[in-house]
Amino acid sequence: MRENTLVTKWRQGIATVNGWCAIPHPVAAEFMAHCGWDSLTIDLQHGLVDYQAAVGMLQAIGTTPTIPLARVPWREAGIVMKLLDAGAMGIICPMINDRHQAEEFVSYCRYAPEGQRSFGPTRALVVHGADYGARANRQILALAMIETAEALDNLDSILATRGLDGVYIGPADLALSMGYTPQLDPTEPAVVREVERIVTTTRKAGLWVGMHCGAPAYAKAMIAKGLNYATLLSDARILTMKAVELVKEMGSLVEGPKSSTY
Amino acid sequence: MRENTLVTKWRQGIATVNGWCAIPHPVAAEFMAHCGWDSLTIDLQHGLVDYQAAVGMLQAIGTTPTIPLARVPWREAGIVMKLLDAGAMGIICPMINDRHQAEEFVSYCRYAPEGQRSFGPTRALVVHGADYGARANRQILALAMIETAEALDNLDSILATRGLDGVYIGPADLALSMGYTPQLDPTEPAVVREVERIVTTTRKAGLWVGMHCGAPAYAKAMIAKGLNYATLLSDARILTMKAVELVKEMGSLVEGPKSSTY
Amino acid sequence: MRENTLVTKWRQGIATVNGWCAIPHPVAAEFMAHCGWDSLTIDLQHGLVDYQAAVGMLQAIGTTPTIPLARVPWREAGIVMKLLDAGAMGIICPMINDRHQAEEFVSYCRYAPEGQRSFGPTRALVVHGADYGARANRQILALAMIETAEALDNLDSILATRGLDGVYIGPADLALSMGYTPQLDPTEPAVVREVERIVTTTRKAGLWVGMHCGAPAYAKAMIAKGLNYATLLSDARILTMKAVELVKEMGSLVEGPKSSTY
């Protein structure tokens, strides 16, 4: 089975950079996949992507060595298993708030006897190798989002979930849940404190920790504090941020300066 | 019928900024449409877009005041008319090399007696207004690409084509056709000279002139020389250019610096 | 954030007319959106629509001032949140039978602290405005379907659910659940009585009430009794009803009358 190179790097103490796909089309995903990200996460939660688009995106990412992950819309068995069968090498699951939810999520990612994932890796077998069935439980990442006040309270027990590989910090929901305005790269001290506590605690528990970031500087700072993988924005945000910047550069123009006349 | 605000601005001596859609999905097009471009061109030639995707993209752009244009794959009647029926407010046609080709192209964009466009503006009627049939010949832009040595030779006669609204300079093909390496924002003196000649000649002939540009600085310089509309890159190029920049900013990291360990 | 004009009208005592989209394509949705409906509901339950089609349909409806709503297949968190992120301005949820289910449903529609909706309004932010996060809990409609005998028993406690904006009466399932044949515009006295009780009780509780209707006359009669919004059939039903009528008008013909011969 194809090696999950994220884990290989993390074990070597190397942090990875994760891209984020919200545009529901394989062409956008393939362009992203050629930009050098260590991994790309197809976002079926807040991205505008559903399963059928995700299959094409997994194929598109599959033209490169980038590791494909997927974020599911919710802790629902069907979609977790379908994405794994389609070749995702890890699942990020939103809103894991307690141990029970963490166990339930992990069980969807693992074949018996470790979990209840149903066997039938249609595409995964073809693209990841004939020994997929035997090795998937070791290579597939189960990553739980920690993004509510409730999850903060239950952090230790969540981290003790057998089979959970790591966590993913959602700073926007975390802030909201703590009573603050949603924000990437949080500056609110209370949120900052909790984010750092999640990083420290997760690493101490022997698990991997990632986070959704808004800028390289912030991501680097967090990596210095222990983060293993950092997401930078999303394809949609990158596209519009740069496009707006370009239009603004043309700007005085847009507002009216005359072109030369004849 | 909806007013073609590009012409309105050009008549006022205001140059416009055109975005370019190569990603074949309405979601990408809609994000682009909210970035402030005066117009967006759906590229059915070198973009990865075909007609069915273009219909969705025209709908997506239709949620904003941005004027939708389309570039067709070739001087073929079917696709020109289908895109106009679907609501495109102008067509950019590649490789117009002589007067005959220019006339043929224009005829596809105009209802009788000015041309041979077939009547049946299914979506255009609904979204642009009940008087579409009566006013389309005035509001729809027919824009011919000048991008070969042959077209340079025939420039005057092309510009004299009745019903042609303007031209669009394709610097890459132009350079190639003149024996140079394809390049956005050309620096090769011979190419620069011809580009400037197209701008000057077109404006003198009373037509509008646009060009595919790679950077705001170049676009502004060309506008100062008479350009009416400037395209900046494409959604695909903007996305990957910025994504690569972000990944590189994380760079030293990607090559290996250790994250903190516990 | 874009104003939810349905609420504005209802507050002024004006009833609204809702169209219903069962054909899973943005082109059909856009044609519907230009017909004058106050709102259009994309039906992901009995319509043949899923999420990816719905995104395109939301874009298509977004070319007009018509308010886009969506009916979800079931009381499942993932799809409710995905549709809101994609720009739906209200959710109709089938089969809300008791207070617990109503609370669960409402929680999916509201950001913390009012609910558990996860933050990431990818498209909604772009098309509805930068203050979407701050205002969505007020502008998004959470509408529970009352369509079973059990729901009738629990009507008062359902209506008392904090954050629930209104209900939607499903006459077919209601009849079925009460032991009668499914029917639009019910005539069975027991069903009629319960429908009217739902309208009266809901309005008294200070919530909005709508219903799936089969004909304008019935819809008007219900509005006179307090209904705030009335759906008329669906695109599929309107299309086939009128098409069958046209074919029948040709009818004697279809069965055989001779065309003139030479």
Added chain:
Amino acid sequence: MRENTLVTKWRQGIATVNGWCAIPHPVAAEFMAHCGWDSLTIDLQHGLVDYQAAVGMLQAIGTTPTIPLARVPWREAGIVMKLLDAGAMGIICPMINDRHQAEEFVSYCRYAPEGQRSFGPTRALVVHGADYGARANRQILALAMIETAEALDNLDSILATRGLDGVYIGPADLALSMGYTPQLDPTEPAVVREVERIVTTTRKAGLWVGMHCGAPAYAKAMIAKGLNYATLLSDARILTMKAVELVKEMGSLVEGPKSSTY
């Protein structure tokens, strides 16, 4: 091979009613196919349909005995042959203005030695029968649109084209080409005269004649004058016509009458 029942009926002097599909989705096409039309034409010219959508629509129509036809965007070999391979049982080709164009079009519809259609009826073979290759030249209808002043001048020579089965009158383009406003069910005497001349002349030449009509009464009147097949509107027009009528019936309401208040 499946029998083309249109021809069977026409030979018996029975006129047929043709539906028209402009909405590019199999679900809409299937609903239409269950409405009793003798044939359905997938419109790849002014409809918002392209080839990939048409394949699905052909499958959808294939669930019923309705005969599937297609109108191509233009007299282009590729799309004519692709639609036949996909199972269309006849092609309506726009803008046939002279004998040469008619011959060219017919040649695309016929296998050698009668034409230049390439052999490879991938879907047609499966759904129409193993003898498709041997019988297609007899069962496939080649129908040329007569819709310009030029075509009127060349009518006799067009009708004499070997292998042409019939014509289809496009009243909107015909009127436009003659200098009048495009109109379904023409009332302008000069246009009426020419339409009737096409019907009479075509039937005298031993070919079949059809026309795009706007209402049953007009269609019946034309059938009485010799028309063999009449189209009524399109799915898009039927849907919006009836939807607007329903909304208007609710109308006074939409403008403001109060609903009852509590």
Added chain:
Amino acid sequence: MRENTLVTKWRQGIATVNGWCAIPHPVAAEFMAHCGWDSLTIDLQHGLVDYQAAVGMLQAIGTTPTIPLARVPWREAGIVMKLLDAGAMGIICPMINDRHQAEEFVSYCRYAPEGQRSFGPTRALVVHGADYGARANRQILALAMIETAEALDNLDSILATRGLDGVYIGPADLALSMGYTPQLDPTEPAVVREVERIVTTTRKAGLWVGMHCGAPAYAKAMIAKGLNYATLLSDARILTMKAVELVKEMGSLVEGPKSSTY
């Protein structure tokens, strides 16, 4: 309503052959549907299919007398009901491990008072007949997968579920759950024993029993032991198995033998 011919055959003691669709496209499904299978199951669990693709596949299968079934991704109400509304004549539900789960699943397939299926058979009504509502509870098959050790323990109580029509044996998951390697056409004695026990017990309980098989010989052997319906592989497996065989036949060649040279 269309008759479910599977049941008719089973009642006559005739076993049926079921094809399996994992390729998410109506064209593949239609080709399969013309191969003579008694039924085809669209696999939304391990197949790469989601709902929107399934609708098109149901249409494609609908061009033939083959009975369309669907396997859902999980025991989730929304997708079960959507597939039935789209015309599936039976649902195979994975991982039914106890009586409660079986009852829940069956309730999704049945209208009140037998279950909680919501009424709105949009496509099913059109293609299966106007009496669909009245007869669906009798014609729709609810088939529970027995594929875990837990389900084996609860077999009798599962089989006693009111309204359950039959079971479907998943040999791969069953083996995995029992501690063995997943395998089609099991040879492991413990698994063989349990498979045979399921067949015998199910038939004794008066229900129908099917199984996923890998080869005709195995399927026939199981039918001789009481199996009512046998699946053979899937479209994806059939395609790749035969394609690999063909490539291998060319094989020595691929490795290098010279073609003739000039």
Added chain:
Amino acid sequence: MRENTLVTKWRQGIATVNGWCAIPHPVAAEFMAHCGWDSLTIDLQHGLVDYQAAVGMLQAIGTTPTIPLARVPWREAGIVMKLLDAGAMGIICPMINDRHQAEEFVSYCRYAPEGQRSFGPTRALVVHGADYGARANRQILALAMIETAEALDNLDSILATRGLDGVYIGPADLALSMGYTPQLDPTEPAVVREVERIVTTTRKAGLWVGMHCGAPAYAKAMIAKGLNYATLLSDARILTMKAVELVKEMGSLVEGPKSSTY
């Protein structure tokens, strides 16, 4: 730029095996791509594929070392160039009947000064390498189909077309054009003679020659006679051929043998 390994092998005197994709979906294409074919041809002519599907299929094939080719519907500039921009490494063009047509086709495949291909290799640049522009004229295969009596007459002049890389024999159309029944693996002596003449003449002219074959034995025999690349059937044919065989193996069963009863 990625090396076109077909040419590499042919230069070494190694014949290659080509698969054929008629099912318009990336999932089917990816499964095919993992079966060991040297190349896969996406058939946009008789396959049910259009451009948008082809883009996804090119991505899917791109997950493997298999060389992607495409057959275009007709000798039309737009689609040839679009497929090359999307990453096809060679184009098979149907119905090349004379030198002029051959030159026209080749010109669409080559950048100036060798041809008129427009510059803008959007996807090709990303997936094949940054030097694509400079090397594409050498790596892209232009393959003309020889499949009519007229082409046989003009064979020498066609083969002398500058820039043409090879030919592809279409035995079905060739037979038809010569007055015989279309047939794969022709047995009609006159057709056999011409096929062998094409192989011999093409190789003598220094070009490559391929053919559509129906069985490995025939393909090997032709390779022995000089064929460089042989296609075997298509995905659709492989799937249905094997599926029918499986169903027939169950056969006596399908016709009625009793399953065991209780």
